[in-house]
Amino acid sequence: MRSEALEDLFVHELEELYDAEKQIYKGLTVMAKKAADSDLKSAFSTHQKQTKDHIRRLEQSFKALNEDARRGSAPGIHGLIKQANESISRGHDPSVTDAALITSAQKIEHYEMAAYGCLRTHAGILGYKQIEELMSTTLKEEEEADKLLTGIAENSVNPHAAAAPYAQARTGKRHDGAGDSNGGKISLGTMAIGLAIGGALSLLLKSPGNPPRPQTPYPTRY
Numbered sequence: 001m002r003s004e005a006l007e008d009l010f011v012h013e014l015e016e017l018y019d020a021e022k023q024i025y026k027g028l029t030v031m032a033k034k035a036a037d038s039d040l041k042s043a044f045s046t047h048q049k050q051t052k053d054h055i056r057r058l059e060q061s062f063k064a065l066n067e068d069a070r071r072g073s074a075p076g077i078h079g080l081i082k083q084a085n086e087s088i089s090r091g092h093d094p095s096v097t098d099a100a101l102i103t104s105a106q107k108i109e110h111y112e113m114a115a116y117g118c119l120r121t122h123a124g125i126l127g128y129k130q131i132e133e134l135m136s137t138t139l140k141e142e143e144e145a146d147k148l149l150t151g152i153a154e155n156s157v158n159p160h161a162a163a164a165p166y167a168q169a170r171t172g173k174r175h176d177g178a179g180d181s182n183g184g185k186i187s188l189g190t191m192a193i194g195l196a197i198g199g200a201l202s203l204l205l206k207s208p209g210n211p212p213r214p215q216t217p218y219p220t221r222y
């Protein structure tokens with residue numbers, strides 16, 4: 001028996017993903033433009049072309065359901081693209097910007113992988129064989145894109161980013177204190193006061209310890 005509730009969720013998921021893919025298509029234009037690494041640039045351009053196919057497959061799915069291709073709302077993807085734009089506008093070294101681009105792109109790919117995986121499963125449960133196959137094809141492309149990004153990060157972008165100088169344009173304090181007014185250095189005076197307070201506290205809080213546990217050679221039986 002077909003569940004109308006699941007059918008309703010299924011159409012809602014399709015509409016949400018339709019909006020997500022349209023946002024991603026737009027976002028990939030910016031990402032391809034901002035990428036410095038030539039492999040990364042071409043990976044984004046290739047995936048943008050694939051994204052066009054993803055949109056087309058969603059439209060085919062709507063058609064198979066006799067539904068209009070309606071664009072729902074995907075605030076999750078909107079947030080991830082917003083984060084990506086913020087991350088790449090920080091004025092890093094180009095290799096660090098590339099690392100930020102890969103981080104953002106992989107967050108987006110994982111969103112898509114989860115969404116297409118669920119859609120494929122729900123299509124199967126509802127008996128929509130054609131949609132199940134369409135979603136499966138797209139899911140495979142999302143997984144391949146994710147793997148390709150991992151490869152580019154490991155082989156090229158991350159090693160370069162690891163050797164990049166610290167970008168002064170970065171805003172906000174770093175956790176290691178590099179953004180402090182004295183450059184994160186602790187004066188000898190401060191260190192001496194800290195040690196004295198630490199010593200006094202350890203003397204005050206020193207406890208006699210837990211009394212030794214009575215040894216029972218064998219478990220007591222009742």
Ligand SMILES: [Fe+2]
Nearest residue numbers: 021051054112
């Ligand atoms: Fe996609």
Ligand SMILES: [Fe+2]
Nearest residue numbers: 109112142145
């Ligand atoms: Fe994708």
